[in-house]
Amino acid sequence: MTDFTPPIQDFRFLIHDVIGLDTVANLPAFAEVSPDIVDAILEEASKLASSVLAPLNRIGDQEGAKLLDDGTVRTPTGWKEAYAQFCEGGWQGISA
Structure with a gap:
């Protein structure tokens, strides 16, 4: 961590x-x-x-994102869940 x-x-x-x-x-x-x-x-x-x-910094460096053959991107472990928490908190709606 x-x-x-x-x-x-x-x-x-x-x-x-x-x-x-x-x-x-x-x-x-x-x-x-x-x-x-x-x-x-x-x-x-x-x-x-x-x-x-x-806590995602290290795993992001170790795993990295991967471009799959179908054109989608697989993010490192935990990133999808972190983004869900980010959105649940309403952070994506904050602007200056």
């Missing part, structure tokens, strides 16, 4: 202080954005990255 701890404090600093979340949140397109929402997203993304995605 790969140990990975996303640098959440660094991300928070970048979003809140460098980018200026308060300024961005005042724009009409981002009116529903708040520091609490951003922090909650970072926390949940961190959990997904460290517990689901990071």
Whole structure:
């Protein structure tokens, strides 16, 4: 298993202080954005990255993806299930 701890404090600093979340949140397109929402997203993304995605790095390197004769691609063990968790969490629907 790969140990990975996303640098959440660094991300928070970048979003809140460098980018200026308060300024961005005042724009009409981002009116529903708040520091609490951003922090909650970072926390949940961190959990997904460290517990689901990071452990796949090694097996992905070892097995690799394979192009089959019928043109489909077989992903390494665990990737299909990880993608299902990614989708179940609604991550594919998040955009800037």
